[in-house]
Amino acid sequence: MGAEHLASYRRCVERIRQSWPRFLEQRRLRLSEQARHGRAPEKVAEGILEDFFTQVLDWSLADLNHQLKYADLVLSRLGVKYLLVEVKRPGSPAWNRHAVELALEQARRYASEQKIRCLAVSDGGMLYAADLHSGGLTDRVLVSLATSEPPEALWWLSVHGIYRRPEGVTVRWVAEPATGATGGTDPARAVQGLLHPRYKLPAFCFAYAGDASDWRTWKLPYLLADGTVDAKRLPKAIQAILSNYRGTKVSGIPECAVAEVLVRLARAAVAAGKLASGASQAAPVYRRLVEVIEQLGRSEELFAGESRRRDP
Secondary structure, eight states, X not given: OOGGGSHHHHHHHHHHHHHHHHHHXXXXXXXXXXXXXXXXXXXXHHXXXXXXXXXXXXXXXXXXXXXXXXXXXXXXXXTEEEEEEEEOOTTOSOSSHHHHHHHHHHHHHHHHHHTOSEEEEEOSSEEEEEEEETTEEEEEEEEEXXXXXXXXXXXXXXXXTTTSOOOSOOOOOOOOOOOOTTSSXXXXXXXXXXXXXXXXXXXXXEEEESOTTOGGGEEEEOBOTTSOBOTTHHHHHHHHHHSOBTTBOOOSOOHXXXXXXXXXXXXXXHHTTTTTTXXXXXXXXXXXXXXXXXXXXXXXXXXXXHHHHHOO
């Protein structure tokens, strides 16, 4: 009889489906510092995995053991150790077998020392688990913890799935789709002929376009249709992020994209001559923009093009 016929399987899968949206939101919040600073410590991935095992799956907090004989995380129940997890900082292991196997070497040593059959490696995004068998590894699970649809294969890591030999598991090592630096589509890559119904502008005229094929994701118009800077809308776009415009802050732009959007707007201010005399002589909205760009450590990007054009 296959695992899908077990009552424990059906209960666990239902729990996974119900808890997955909340888990994704909690994961997004835990990764906020990575969005702000470009990286996050291993502790963030550890927190994501704790949420995963205790909120998505059916382990309890009491089942989690940290730094047990140097192992990052060990899951046990009634004194029996079932799973050893090697935790890496978010984004560190790539989605290919060779990179993950390098991370697994340490886990294999700890698992062998503690006589734990199942081991895993995860950065809070990718999760790979396997069984030690005949001196090698037998695949158990390879999943993304960021996917919108929860994989039912997660059952093999549940309380009632972890001690069973996985059936019909097929693991494919492929590259995870890369995310753009802006956290969305480059506004310059517009869908031909598509205009925003309110502003009558294509995607490239907006400081942020989450999806070039969906005008609902386009935020902060700052260019005219011919590509020149819209002097009236540019300061409003800046204010919508840094303070507010008519009492309203912009929504719908992920935090990881804000820095790129601000740099885009600052470059437009330079092109429009709003910062030609330096920040000290600029209008308050542009002075504040320069301060934030300096805080982000990206000031050198603003005038690079201008200096090249002035060079003989």
